[in-house]
Amino acid sequence: MATRSRRPERRQEPLSRERIVEAAVELLDTVGERGLTFRALAQHLSTGPGAIYWHITGKDELLGAATEAVVAAAVTVEPSGRTADSPEDTVRAVALGLFDATEAHPWLATQLATQLSRTPWTTVAPRIFESLGRQVRAMGVPEAHWFTATSALMHYILGAAGQNAANSASAGPPEGDVDRDAFLDTVSTTWEALDPEEYPFTRAVANQVRGHDDREQFLAGITLVLAGITALHRPGH
Numbered sequence: 001m002a003t004r005s006r007r008p009e010r011r012q013e014p015l016s017r018e019r020i021v022e023a024a025v026e027l028l029d030t031v032g033e034r035g036l037t038f039r040a041l042a043q044h045l046s047t048g049p050g051a052i053y054w055h056i057t058g059k060d061e062l063l064g065a066a067t068e069a070v071v072a073a074a075v076t077v078e079p080s081g082r083t084a085d086s087p088e089d090t091v092r093a094v095a096l097g098l099f100d101a102t103e104a105h106p107w108l109a110t111q112l113a114t115q116l117s118r119t120p121w122t123t124v125a126p127r128i129f130e131s132l133g134r135q136v137r138a139m140g141v142p143e144a145h146w147f148t149a150t151s152a153l154m155h156y157i158l159g160a161a162g163q164n165a166a167n168s169a170s171a172g173p174p175e176g177d178v179d180r181d182a183f184l185d186t187v188s189t190t191w192e193a194l195d196p197e198e199y200p201f202t203r204a205v206a207n208q209v210r211g212h213d214d215r216e217q218f219l220a221g222i223t224l225v226l227a228g229i230t231a232l233h234r235p236g237h
Contacts, residue, residue, distance in 0.1 A: 015047055017055040017065070024066045028107045033063070067111045068123050074101040075131040087135035088226050094131050095157045095222050099215065102165040109162035116158070128154055139226075141233040149229045156225050164214050184210050 023044050027036050036059070038049045045052070056062050074097035077090055085093075102109045115124050133150040141149050167183075191199070191206035 015045065015051050015055070019045065020052055020055055021062075021065045021069050024062050025070060025105070028066060029105055033107055033110075036062070063111055064115060064119070064122060064124070067108065067115060068127070070101055070105055070108055071098070071112075071124050071127055074098050075128060077131075087138040091132060091135045091153065091226060092219060092222055094135075095153075095161075095218070096215070098128070098157055099161045099164065099218055102161040103168060106165065109158075109165045112158055113162065128158075132157075136229070139230065139233075141229060145233050149233060152229070153222075153225055156221055160218050160221055164218065167214075181211065184212070 020041070023041055024036060027040060027044060031040070038052055038059070041062075042049045042052055056065065075094050077085075077093040077097070102112075112124065115122060129150060132153050133146060136146055136150045136153070137143075168180075188206045188209045191202050191209065194203055194206075196203055
């Protein structure tokens with residue numbers, strides 16, 4: 001009698017901390033922090049909550065690990081391959097990586113602010129600080145000014161990126177550029193209607209708000225900060 005061969009069992013990828021964190025990022029992107037529960041994560045991974053607790057002890061650790069994973073990817077800069085990248089070019093690349101990450105992950109700006117203020121000794125703050133500080137050092141800034149110069153860059157990048165993410169959320173779900181244009185037009189119109197004696201400068205620049213490019217404005221700010229660092233801390237000064 002012929003024997004029926006057994007169908008090989010489908011082997012599921014073993015659960016790991018990396019898989020859990022990746023799934024947590026996916027849930028955060030779709031349902032937000034409130035929707036990120038160990039039950040929802042277990043369903044997403046087709047496992048039980050107990051298996052997750054073997055790798056992650058609680059939600060705070062999970063949020064921290066998700067933030068660290070996104071930040072690590074954002075600040076990893078690959079050489080362009082064309083010419084040697086200058087420290088300033090690398091700073092811009094790191095800055096844009098963080099800017100884009102806060103847009104792609106609506107929860108990230110809040111988590112960055114929370115972790116940098118409450119637990120700056122964890123890996124998120126040092127990772128960002130290191131990626132910028134190495135470039136500040138390469139620019140020839142004297143060691144006595146490394147901390148101040150790097151802090152100025154880091155505060156501008158995270159503050160501006162976080163504000164941009166908040167503005168995008170306020171403008172509503174993007175369906176093309178219509179919502180954003182309407183939002184900026186409302187701001188401009190309101191500023192133009194301000195008291196001319198009390199707000200002469202704000203009224204003067206109100207029209208510049210319309211149609212401006214957020215990334216270009218962000219990079220212009222980086223250029224200003226870098227120019228200030230260079231002017232104040234040129235080698236030999």
